Each structure stands twice: as structure tokens, then as C-alpha cells.
Amino acid sequence: MRIFTAIIGFLVVLSLGSGLQAQTTPDEALFRDAKLLVYDKSWNAALEKLAELREKYPDSPYAGQALFYKGECLSGLGGRERDALRAYKDYIRLPDAKASLIEESEGSIVDLAFELYEKGDASALRDIEVRLGHDDKVVRYYAAYKLSLVSDKKAAAKAVPVLSRIIETEKDPELLDRARIALLRISPESLKSVEDRKPSPGSPRMLKIRIWNKGEKEPAFSLNIPWALADLALGAMDEDDRAELRKKGYDLNKIVNELAKSKESILRIVGDDGSVIEIWIE
Numbered sequence: 001m002r003i004f005t006a007i008i009g010f011l012v013v014l015s016l017g018s019g020l021q022a023q024t025t026p027d028e029a030l031f032r033d034a035k036l037l038v039y040d041k042s043w044n045a046a047l048e049k050l051a052e053l054r055e056k057y058p059d060s061p062y063a064g065q066a067l068f069y070k071g072e073c074l075s076g077l078g079g080r081e082r083d084a085l086r087a088y089k090d091y092i093r094l095p096d097a098k099a100s101l102i103e104e105s106e107g108s109i110v111d112l113a114f115e116l117y118e119k120g121d122a123s124a125l126r127d128i129e130v131r132l133g134h135d136d137k138v139v140r141y142y143a144a145y146k147l148s149l150v151s152d153k154k155a156a157a158k159a160v161p162v163l164s165r166i167i168e169t170e171k172d173p174e175l176l177d178r179a180r181i182a183l184l185r186i187s188p189e190s191l192k193s194v195e196d197r198k199p200s201p202g203s204p205r206m207l208k209i210r211i212w213n214k215g216e217k218e219p220a221f222s223l224n225i226p227w228a229l230a231d232l233a234l235g236a237m238d239e240d241d242r243a244e245l246r247k248k249g250y251d252l253n254k255i256v257n258e259l260a261k262s263k264e265s266i267l268r269i270v271g272d273d274g275s276v277i278e279i280w281i282e
Helices: 002-022 026-039 043-056 063-077 081-092 099-118 122-133 137-147 153-169 173-186 188-197 227-235 239-247 252-261
Strands: 206-212 221-226 265-270 276-281
Touching: 026 043, 026 063, 043 063, 063 081, 063 099, 081 099, 099 122, 099 137, 122 137, 122 153, 137 153, 137 173, 153 173, 153 188, 173 188, 188 221
Parallel strands: none
Antiparallel strands: 206 221, 206 276, 265 276
């Protein structure tokens, strides 16, 4: 009897499953097939399915999401950045757009705009700049990080207020490190200024760099960087660059270890022109 009951139960579940499958609507089936093709990176085939869905079933609850996945396909194809931007922008304007997909769309818009900028379209930066004021802080932060990478320093400087705000208000170490590196990339002076303003329960160890020109009493260049950030940047240095320094007599690993242990000026470099560089931690 138990075996018979188990078999009957299995057949009931199987029949229910078949009934649910039979209830799948044609638009849902198209959408499901299109998503599978997107995940397989079969961009052109997916685009055909998405176009068919929107053409045959314009009022389908899946028609809106099809725009998002259209953007994914066009972005994946390469060379169609502007078409992809249009698809993402059309999606985020929909009244029933999903918050998670809006956030993904905004991030993709930032990436695509950056790609267009690197290909020579300076006007594309506008799509990144306007997102510095986005209500979603994830989008706002990402736009600032991305803008810090552009070669036009005047444009990159527009990210400074957002990056500074991250350093002043956020507590997540990863967020803070990314913001500091981005700000350092744009302007070391901006980083120093915001670190000086930031309230701190203790005094963080600082890496200090001073450069004196020959015969001068005041340093021609002065920079203070939080040691945690400097250590992160030094650790990310390419191995080829490290090897090149070793050829010149500087073992970066040894220098970093010594700096971490001491508060004294342990690195002093005298240039051929008489200039002096000193690096220490305090």
C-alpha cells in the first residue's frame, strides 16, 4: 500500500507539473527562450526573440523587460554602444521598470558612455556626469569612480564632491579605499584636503613625501597620504615596475616593510641635479 500510495503521489505531482507547463503563455515562453539565449551570449538570436516578443505581444508584462535584455545584447555585440544606450534609457523610463534592473541599466549606461568617450566622443561624458546627482547612491558612486578614470582632468574633477562625500560619510573599507584611490588619481591635493577635514577618533599613520630642490630650504613638493592607502597602492604596483626599481637599487618590498616598522626617515634619494627626496611614516 505504501508503494502504491507513493506511485499515486508521484503521478499527481507529475500531472500538476504538466498542467503548470501547459499554462505557460506564448509571450512568457518567448521571453524565457530569449533570456536563455542572452545567458548563452547568443546575442543576435536573442535579439530576434526579443523583437518578436515586443512585436507580437506589445502589452505583455515581459515586453518592458525585453528592452533591458535588448540593451544587454547590443552591448555584448560591440560597436553598437549608442543603440544599447537607447535601449537602456528606454527601459528606465518605463513606469513598471524594476528597481534592480534600473540600477543595472544605469551602471551599463555609465560603462557604455565611458567606452564611447575612449573612442573619441567627448560628449558621451554627459551621460556619466548627470549620474553624479542620481538618487541611488550606488549609481552616484559608480559614476564618480568611472569619471575619475577619464584623461580630461577638468571633467574628472567633477567627481571630486561625490568622492569626498564618500570618504567623509561611508564606513565600508572597500568603498573608502576605492574613493581614496579615485580621488588620488584626480588630485592628491583634493585627497589631502578631505582627509584633513574628516573627523577621526585617532591619528592615522601618514606616509610623507618631501622633495627639495638644490639649495632651497622649503620643499618644492609636499604630500601626506594615509599609510593604509599608500600601502594599498604600493602593493598593486606591477611586478615589471618592481623589477625595474630593483635594477636601480631599490627593493620595494624591503622599503615597504621598513616603512611600516619605523617612524623615521628611512628613504633619502639624492638626484643628479642635487634635489633630495625623503619618504617616511609618522
